[in-house]
Amino acid sequence: MRFDPVLAWGSMPALLDGALMTLLVTFTVMAVGGPLGLAVSFARMSRRRPLAWFGAAYVSVCRGAPSLILLYLIYNGLAQLDIVRDGPLWFLFQHAFFCVVIAFSLNHSGYIVEIMRGGMEAVPAGLLEAGASLGLSPRQVLWKIRIPIAIRYGLKAYQNEAMLFMKSTAAVSAVTLTDLTAAANEIFYMTYDPFTPIITAGAIYWVINNAMRIGFGLLERRLNRHLGLA
Amino acid sequence: MEFARLERHPAVAMAGVDKFYGKYQALRAVDLEIQRGEKLVVCGPSGSGKSTLIRCINALEPHDAGTISVNGIALGRDRASILDVRREAGMVFQQFNLFPHMTILENCTFAPRTSLGMARDKADALAMRYLARVHIADQAQKFPAQLSGGQQQRVAIARALCMEPRIMLFDEPTSALDPEMVGEVLRAIEELTADGMTMVCVTHEMGFARRVADRCLFMDQGEIVEAAPAGDFFDRPKSPRLRAFLAQILK
Amino acid sequence: MELLAFGDTGYGDELFFGALTTIQLAVFGYVLALALGLVFAVLALKGKGPRWWLFRVYASIFTGVPSLLIIFLFYFGGAELVRSLLAPIGINVRLDVSPFTAGVAALGLVYAAYLGDLIRSAIINVPRGQFEACEALSVPRRHMWLSVVLPQAFRIALPGLVNTWIVLLKDTALVSLAGLNDLIANAKVAAGSTKEPFVFFTAALLFFVVIATVTLPLVNRVARRLERGQRRAEV
Ligand SMILES: Nc1ncnc2c1ncn2[C@@H]1O[C@H](COP(=O)(O)OP(=O)(O)OP(=O)(O)O)[C@@H](O)[C@H]1O
Ligand SMILES: [Mg+2]
Numbered sequence: 001m002r003f004d005p006v007l008a009w010g011s012m013p014a015l016l017d018g019a020l021m022t023l024l025v026t027f028t029v030m031a032v033g034g035p036l037g038l039a040v041s042f043a044r045m046s047r048r049r050p051l052a053w054f055g056a057a058y059v060s061v062c063r064g065a066p067s068l069i070l071l072y073l074i075y076n077g078l079a080q081l082d083i084v085r086d087g088p089l090w091f092l093f094q095h096a097f098f099c100v101v102i103a104f105s106l107n108h109s110g111y112i113v114e115i116m117r118g119g120m121e122a123v124p125a126g127l128l129e130a131g132a133s134l135g136l137s138p139r140q141v142l143w144k145i146r147i148p149i150a151i152r153y154g155l156k157a158y159q160n161e162a163m164l165f166m167k168s169t170a171a172v173s174a175v176t177l178t179d180l181t182a183a184a185n186e187i188f189y190m191t192y193d194p195f196t197p198i199i200t201a202g203a204i205y206w207v208i209n210n211a212m213r214i215g216f217g218l219l220e221r222r223l224n225r226h227l228g229l230a
Numbered sequence: 231m232e233f234a235r236l237e238r239h240p241a242v243a244m245a246g247v248d249k250f251y252g253k254y255q256a257l258r259a260v261d262l263e264i265q266r267g268e269k270l271v272v273c274g275p276s277g278s279g280k281s282t283l284i285r286c287i288n289a290l291e292p293h294d295a296g297t298i299s300v301n302g303i304a305l306g307r308d309r310a311s312i313l314d315v316r317r318e319a320g321m322v323f324q325q326f327n328l329f330p331h332m333t334i335l336e337n338c339t340f341a342p343r344t345s346l347g348m349a350r351d352k353a354d355a356l357a358m359r360y361l362a363r364v365h366i367a368d369q370a371q372k373f374p375a376q377l378s379g380g381q382q383q384r385v386a387i388a389r390a391l392c393m394e395p396r397i398m399l400f401d402e403p404t405s406a407l408d409p410e411m412v413g414e415v416l417r418a419i420e421e422l423t424a425d426g427m428t429m430v431c432v433t434h435e436m437g438f439a440r441r442v443a444d445r446c447l448f449m450d451q452g453e454i455v456e457a458a459p460a461g462d463f464f465d466r467p468k469s470p471r472l473r474a475f476l477a478q479i480l481k
Numbered sequence: 482m483e484l485l486a487f488g489d490t491g492y493g494d495e496l497f498f499g500a501l502t503t504i505q506l507a508v509f510g511y512v513l514a515l516a517l518g519l520v521f522a523v524l525a526l527k528g529k530g531p532r533w534w535l536f537r538v539y540a541s542i543f544t545g546v547p548s549l550l551i552i553f554l555f556y557f558g559g560a561e562l563v564r565s566l567l568a569p570i571g572i573n574v575r576l577d578v579s580p581f582t583a584g585v586a587a588l589g590l591v592y593a594a595y596l597g598d599l600i601r602s603a604i605i606n607v608p609r610g611q612f613e614a615c616e617a618l619s620v621p622r623r624h625m626w627l628s629v630v631l632p633q634a635f636r637i638a639l640p641g642l643v644n645t646w647i648v649l650l651k652d653t654a655l656v657s658l659a660g661l662n663d664l665i666a667n668a669k670v671a672a673g674s675t676k677e678p679f680v681f682f683t684a685a686l687l688f689f690v691v692i693a694t695v696t697l698p699l700v701n702r703v704a705r706r707l708e709r710g711q712r713r714a715e716v
Contacts, residue, residue, distance in 0.1 A: 064647070064693035065686045066654035069665060073686060076672060077679040164648075170547035174658055181550055194558030198550055206545035290613055313619050321617035327610035331632050331708075340628065341618035393618060 004196045011187050011197055018183030019204050025100055025179065026166045033105035037112025044113050045120065055113060062110030068171045070103040075175045096175045104169065111161045118157065119150030152223050159216040163209055180204060239302035241266045241397055241428040242287055246296035249282055249452075256282040258452040259296070267426045271439040271460070274449035275475060280432045283449065284399045287430070288319040301396060319397040320390030324406050326382045328374040328389070334361065335370040338389045346393075353392075360388040364418045380411030384418050391422075398422065400431040434479055436464060448472045492671035492681065499667035500688055506584050506663065507650045513589030514649065515642075518596025523626075525601060536597060543594040549655045551591055556583035556659040584656035592649050599645065603638035604630060636704070643700050647693045654689075664688060 044055025062070070078084045078093055092098045123146050131141040173182030184201035188194060242264040249257035256279045264270055272280050285291040286298060289305055289312045298305040300315045329337050338357035342348040348356070361367040364384035366377075374382050383403055390398065400419065404412040416438045423429060423442055433439065439446055439460050446463035448456040448471070456463070456472050467473045525536035543551070555562070559578035567574060607630050615625040635642075657666040668685040672678035 060694050061686070061690050064651075064690035066651040066665070066689055068654040068657075069668075069682055069686045069689065072665070072669065072672075072678070073682040076669075077682045080677065080679050167547040170549040171655060171658070181547060181553070184550070185553065188553075188557055194554065194561065198554045198557070202542075202546040202550050202554075205547060205550065206542070209545045288617060290616055316617060316619045323610060323614065323617075325608075325610050327608070327614035329611065329614070329629055331636075332628075340624075341620050344621055344624040344628070345619045389618070 007196045008200045014183050015201055018178055018180035021179040022169055025169045028101050029104040029108050033108035037109030041113040041116035059110050059113050062106045067104055067107045067168055070106055074103045075099040096177050100172045108165050115154040115157045119154035122153045123149045155220055163212050235302045243299045247293050248295035250294050256452050267428055269423055269429045269442050269444045271443040272432045272447045273434050278449040279452040280449055281401050284401055284430055288316050288321055319399055320393055320395035321399045322386050322390055322403050324402040326386045328382055330374050333371055334385050338392045342392050357392055360391040364388045379407045380414045383415045397428040402432050495667045499664035503653050503664040506653045509585045510588030511649055514592035514596050517593035518600050521597030522600035540594040543591045548591045548652050551587040552659050555587050559583050580659040580661035588649055595645055599638050599641040603634040606637050607633045643697055
């Protein structure tokens, strides 16, 4: 086993380009999947049976399936359906990036639904009653008390999910997107050095992963400081 | 040989024992001798080192200075002497510490079978004998969580007895119990004293101490402040610290 | 439907054997992860000292990078890795690392890091009194661990163990990218040659969804039966 520093240095530009794609996918999916998950979590917790049922099925499928299959299903599978082919959005589904964002957002939002649900249920009933007894409307209790507290409760779980999912974006190379893993792979096929590109890419992932951890740590401290003052 | 050892030595002999938790000194130069067959009750305010004292006797906590010997076996840092001492001294905890995933019978036979290599039927018979002594033989097939606190503590006593120790150590055996269950456990302990077993019991149950104890010990801040027969101890305390303590628990 | 038939006309048998490979991969990987995780947990139990730090470094590396990257590393470089590890002790081997082996090794090593943490904290959450009772009764170490501590730790860790199993099962999909002919790879082949990708990918998706959905209730039921009358230890 040998690590070639010269090759590592030479590969940096390509790998960093790949890392940029990884980050772009990650943040786009967080931006799309977050609100999507929030919306579905309302359905999941709804008192209307069909809505709740839809939410449960959504979570089952989106969380239970590997993102790679969701990705194939959307990138290759939808192309076969006439409604999609003839629909107005067809030009979007031809783009790998668009399909990646949809597939991973489905997966990511599935986790968010459960995190939100856990957080909402953990909010002490006493707090909600206190809010109501102060004359807040049910809507105000929901938006001003329950959701903000649920988000704080869920933050730790969300951090874990976000970090796991950032790493899982390595699968996007399967649909021709050149992310960090794909970039490392390309260098391997050019040089047949099995260690240098992969270890270097691993180091970059490691840095991103820990940067996310630190970022979430700061965010949590900020939210909790606010909570402490309130 | 065995008999000679027991004849010649006190059940427990501690001399100049210090115990530290980090920088905090929990025992200060404790000297204590417990005679064979003696019933000793230990009391004192919270944090005074009562638990530490009896946990040092069977090496659940290693002591830092001084000597401890149990039935003539000097307690060192080596595993062999620790095991020998633990064979002499059984222990009952405040929180029972039963194994929740084993039945009552399995709780009692586990140690004899694993540490003494006793055969199953022999261990079962032994366990049933001791379970009967604490009046709980009919619960042998249940799990600890299905029993009341008092019943669980009696099982814990039977479990310790199954190793047939010569000394029994009790660390506040009734203070985790609801008041109505305290009596049954104390009675079970009292019944054991009939056959000459040496006993050290940390407790604040005064009635029990008066009935059972040959000697009472008052600890404060890691020291033995006063030791006297139960009558003198409760009715004519000498040291002001003990007087203050008794005034407080009688309130 | 005839697309999914067994035999020459359909791809049912290909999908079936692909699914078997997927399950095999997941089971082997999980067992390896469980065994290693248990060893790590016990070695790093104390929470300080060199063994704990070594485990932290290991866990940081293997949880800090994508499993796919580790799969590629072992698939491309595994043979050389093993050779250079064995050469110093005088063993000279030439071997080919199959995608399956690379997958088992990668998933095993990655999830050992997660399971090591999980099991360690489960052991720490077994009440101290359980250890002390064993000590006071002079129960031999081996029996204390096997009969008292680990069964209770297992109960505490169970939800996490199930969750990890589901996550690992999904991660097996990645090994198809290293050329393993598992469920996904076969679905992809079938999709390509029939031009009916929707059917095959949906079938593959359902396989994972069904296993993930069924596992937790199933395990809970088995656990409840095993526990009979007992509850967790009082702390
Ligand atoms: N494992 C430990 N680590 C650090 N300090 C300890 C430990 N165990 C006990 N101590 C400290 O040692 C002192 C004596 O403790 P010990 O448990 O012997 O008191 P006690 O007399 O049994 O009190 P209680 O009536 O509350 O049970 C206390 O101040 C306690 O905080
Ligand atoms: Mg105590």
